[in-house]
Amino acid sequence: MNALKGNILYVEPNGDLIIHPNSFLHYDENGILGIFDNALNCEEIEDWGNRLILPSFADMHLHAPQYTMLGMGLDLPLLDWLKTYTFPAEARFKDPEFARPIYRKLALELIGNGTTKISMFSSLHFESTLVLMEEMEKAGLVGFVGKVNMDRNGSEELHESTEESIENTKKWILSCDKFKHIKPILTPRFTPSCTDELMGWLGEVARQTKLPIQSHLSENEAEVQTVKNLHPDCSQYWQTYQKYGLWNERTLMAHCVQSSDDELLAIKKSGVTVVHCPSSNINLFSGFAQVRHMLDLGVKVVLGSDIAGGNHLCMFDNIASAIRVSKARTIIEGPKTQFLTTEEAFFLATGASSSFFGEELPFHQGAPLHAIVLDDALLPNTKELSLKERFQRAIYRRQKDAIMAVYGNNKRLK
Amino acid sequence: MNALKGNILYVEPNGDLIIHPNSFLHYDENGILGIFDNALNCEEIEDWGNRLILPSFADMHLHAPQYTMLGMGLDLPLLDWLKTYTFPAEARFKDPEFARPIYRKLALELIGNGTTKISMFSSLHFESTLVLMEEMEKAGLVGFVGKVNMDRNGSEELHESTEESIENTKKWILSCDKFKHIKPILTPRFTPSCTDELMGWLGEVARQTKLPIQSHLSENEAEVQTVKNLHPDCSQYWQTYQKYGLWNERTLMAHCVQSSDDELLAIKKSGVTVVHCPSSNINLFSGFAQVRHMLDLGVKVVLGSDIAGGNHLCMFDNIASAIRVSKARTIIEGPKTQFLTTEEAFFLATGASSSFFGEELPFHQGAPLHAIVLDDALLPNTKELSLKERFQRAIYRRQKDAIMAVYGNNKRLK
Numbered sequence: 001m002n003a004l005k006g007n008i009l010y011v012e013p014n015g016d017l018i019i020h021p022n023s024f025l026h027y028d029e030n031g032i033l034g035i036f037d038n039a040l041n042c043e044e045i046e047d048w049g050n051r052l053i054l055p056s057f058a059d060m061h062l063h064a065p066q067y068t069m070l071g072m073g074l075d076l077p078l079l080d081w082l083k084t085y086t087f088p089a090e091a092r093f094k095d096p097e098f099a100r101p102i103y104r105k106l107a108l109e110l111i112g113n114g115t116t117k118i119s120m121f122s123s124l125h126f127e128s129t130l131v132l133m134e135e136m137e138k139a140g141l142v143g144f145v146g147k148v149n150m151d152r153n154g155s156e157e158l159h160e161s162t163e164e165s166i167e168n169t170k171k172w173i174l175s176c177d178k179f180k181h182i183k184p185i186l187t188p189r190f191t192p193s194c195t196d197e198l199m200g201w202l203g204e205v206a207r208q209t210k211l212p213i214q215s216h217l218s219e220n221e222a223e224v225q226t227v228k229n230l231h232p233d234c235s236q237y238w239q240t241y242q243k244y245g246l247w248n249e250r251t252l253m254a255h256c257v258q259s260s261d262d263e264l265l266a267i268k269k270s271g272v273t274v275v276h277c278p279s280s281n282i283n284l285f286s287g288f289a290q291v292r293h294m295l296d297l298g299v300k301v302v303l304g305s306d307i308a309g310g311n312h313l314c315m316f317d318n319i320a321s322a323i324r325v326s327k328a329r330t331i332i333e334g335p336k337t338q339f340l341t342t343e344e345a346f347f348l349a350t351g352a353s354s355s356f357f358g359e360e361l362p363f364h365q366g367a368p369l370h371a372i373v374l375d376d377a378l379l380p381n382t383k384e385l386s387l388k389e390r391f392q393r394a395i396y397r398r399q400k401d402a403i404m405a406v407y408g409n410n411k412r413l414k
Numbered sequence: 415m416n417a418l419k420g421n422i423l424y425v426e427p428n429g430d431l432i433i434h435p436n437s438f439l440h441y442d443e444n445g446i447l448g449i450f451d452n453a454l455n456c457e458e459i460e461d462w463g464n465r466l467i468l469p470s471f472a473d474m475h476l477h478a479p480q481y482t483m484l485g486m487g488l489d490l491p492l493l494d495w496l497k498t499y500t501f502p503a504e505a506r507f508k509d510p511e512f513a514r515p516i517y518r519k520l521a522l523e524l525i526g527n528g529t530t531k532i533s534m535f536s537s538l539h540f541e542s543t544l545v546l547m548e549e550m551e552k553a554g555l556v557g558f559v560g561k562v563n564m565d566r567n568g569s570e571e572l573h574e575s576t577e578e579s580i581e582n583t584k585k586w587i588l589s590c591d592k593f594k595h596i597k598p599i600l601t602p603r604f605t606p607s608c609t610d611e612l613m614g615w616l617g618e619v620a621r622q623t624k625l626p627i628q629s630h631l632s633e634n635e636a637e638v639q640t641v642k643n644l645h646p647d648c649s650q651y652w653q654t655y656q657k658y659g660l661w662n663e664r665t666l667m668a669h670c671v672q673s674s675d676d677e678l679l680a681i682k683k684s685g686v687t688v689v690h691c692p693s694s695n696i697n698l699f700s701g702f703a704q705v706r707h708m709l710d711l712g713v714k715v716v717l718g719s720d721i722a723g724g725n726h727l728c729m730f731d732n733i734a735s736a737i738r739v740s741k742a743r744t745i746i747e748g749p750k751t752q753f754l755t756t757e758e759a760f761f762l763a764t765g766a767s768s769s770f771f772g773e774e775l776p777f778h779q780g781a782p783l784h785a786i787v788l789d790d791a792l793l794p795n796t797k798e799l800s801l802k803e804r805f806q807r808a809i810y811r812r813q814k815d816a817i818m819a820v821y822g823n824n825k826r827l828k
Binding site: 065067068069070071072073074075088089092101102105106282283285286287288311312320323324327328330331332339341342379380381382383385389392393394395396397398400 | 479481482483484485486487488489502503506515516519520696697699700701702725726734737738741742744745746753755756793794795796797799803806807808809810811812814
């Protein structure tokens with residue numbers, strides 16, 4: 001049994017910040033045993049002094065190959081951006097040996113930023129997808145990686161036939177048994193990218209294997225209109241996933257910026273989880289997702305960096321972005337729409353994804369240890385700060401070299 | 415004569431990115447001599463290889479004492495935020511020895527982030543204001559610092575009488591002769607903070623000394639209403655500065671989020687410069703300043719971090735924020751409102767303030783050398799990038815330790 005000593009803070013689902021000043025977080029190879037005021041029976045104690053010990057982050061929507069185009073082309077309209085940057089970048093990942101050093105660097109940068117849990121889109125290439133899973137697992141991350149399915153509306157260089165998509169997805173899934181902590185997730189890119197036949201086949205796989213599913217939903221107006229034209233039988237976008245069996249409590253849907261109340265209620269009823277991607281909401285001027293309204297309705301919401309539509313892997317940035325997007329709605333709708341508190345936005349990036357992982361909440365007994373240690377000793381003060389103030393400042397300040405240590409799945413990763 | 419060698423890039427007032435690949439920026443102690451393809455007659459050459467050499471940043475609105483509360487209290491309504499954080503923090507700067515190490519740290523952090531030109535609010539304390547000027551000048555920054563005037567609507571701990579304000583402002587101005595690169599700027603906090611008598615006196619000083627002026631204008635609705643009540647004779651907020659002689663081509667006005675077209679036209683006509691503070695626009699949910707519209711009208715616009723209403727000193731963040739605020743307006747108003755390009759937003763943080771400083775545009779002959787060197791060699795690629803792509807990525811990516819060197823006023827500062 002080991003212990004981390006320091007100021008231990010985490011946020012509960014109701015947005016309450018729980019504070020254990022100068023305490024001991026006990027854990028072993030099976031996870032967290034509790035938070036105590038002593039280190040009785042602990043073999044190894046890491047004493048972090050007056051620093052902050054917080055849950056590490058879960059980034060629940062990002063496109064791994066787009067790591068190479070982070071921050072480029074954001075002046076272009078969405079379609080030009082896809083054609084000029086996204087599709088050519090993803091096409092390069094046909095070569096798994098090209099992919100490996102980039103995915104290794106991505107894993108390191110994620111951990112360096114305090115992210116230890118992920119749900120990722122790979123490219124359509126099954127071999128490079130396995131490389132991505134290997135590199136994520138080797139680095140100590142946990143979560144889900146999906147080979148992308150896209151048998152229509154790609155580009156000449158980035159395309160698979162329906163048969164290729166099915167065959168390669170089969171091979172990919174069969175190769176995933178070797179991974180312990182990185183699991184496969186079915187990943188139809190989004191409705192416009194997948195024929196009905198492919199969607200039907202993926203739905204059947206989902207039924208048989210109970211694999212989780214991730215895709216995009218109602219990101220921008222043009223996309224919603226395209227989906228309407230492709231599926232005139234579906235009055236709403238979400239039904240194009242539901243009718244193929246790709247819509248259940250194991251489903252992650254990114255964005256939902258344009259979702260109507262009917263769609264949000266369908267999301268809630270079926271237990272689908274919305275991945276809010278605030279940075280890309282604005283970078284791609286999709287709109288401002290109505291996260292407060294989703295939470296009020298009881299919809300499950302988690303956070304995603306959505307690189308490279310989002311431009312920061314750092315989840316401190318994405319938490320602050322989520323607050324800003326919610327404040328944008330307050331500006332537009334008036335004070336009746338309460339913006340997200342710092343604590344609520346932090347929860348979206350930490351405990352909110354625990355149920356999707358089938359785990360206890362962060363820092364609760366039985367949860368695996370996923371934590372970061374933050375140093376704020378060098379920041380200037382005019383008074384002694386409360387731990388709540390130090391927590392808020394750590395989120396917004398994102399100071400250089402603040403992250404002293406990162407723990408993922410009961411091991412120190414940095 | 416010295417030279418910097420590398421890829422030299424800057425943006426012109428029309429938003430064009432000017433690129434000199436693998437070139438030599440010649441300069442001496444009087445400023446820039448030109449950009450050439452050789453280093454003839456240069457004594458010292460710093461070879462930055464394939465790195466990017468860009469103009470450094472001007473942060474044209476920030477509150478130095480609020481550096482100590484950066485990132486705190488942003489869940490509070492404006493008035494509570496002022497009472498709980500801002501006023502108590504500023505009050506601590508009564509003690510110049512308390513102020514000195516904090517202002518020294520601020521100067522270092524500004525330079526570390528590539529900011530070499532500033533226009534700053536101090537607190538109301540004239541001795542600490544002189545300390546602030548000393549520390550900024552010693553670190554190598556150039557620009558303006560103002561002792562704040564506020565003889566009403568402060569707090570018990572942060573208040574000066576009209577007489578004190580006048581006396582201390584006199585003493586402060588008389589002590590400023592010793593500074594070479596940091597100059598005094600008249601700084602009525604904003605109309606609600608200053609009695610008519612004080613405003614009148616400041617206007618008279620402005621007339622006699624030709625000192626520049628900085629203040630706040632039309633930030634949020636409640637403030638605009640307060641000003642209306644205080645000055646029933648003024649139909650618009652800007653007139654409360656104009657009627658006292660605090661409104662001319664040497665005036666910086668922060669925010670202007672709520673400004674009507676009439677106010678914007680008055681700004682244009684009188685040559686006042688708007689300081690756009692995009693991060694604080696959203697953090698304090700003031701609204702989304704209509705920068706595109708201002709530029710279309712011919713209004714001069716520069717950029718400010720507005721710490722601690724803004725939460726980042728780093729101007730890369732504030733440039734990206736400016737783009738996001740302009741995209742927020744595109745989301746709301748539709749594509750007829752063109753968002754700022756990366757180049758346009760970069761110009762706001764660099765060349766846009768040159769005329770206020772009475773200088774040539776950055777990297778033009780005769781301008782003082784203010785530059786940063788950016789390394790992007792470790793970022794992953796799928797193809798060879800153009801210098802324009804590398805420029806855009808450098809802005810959005812803000813990668814750790816990217817800034818290799820900083821030059822201010824013809825000297826290397828980092």
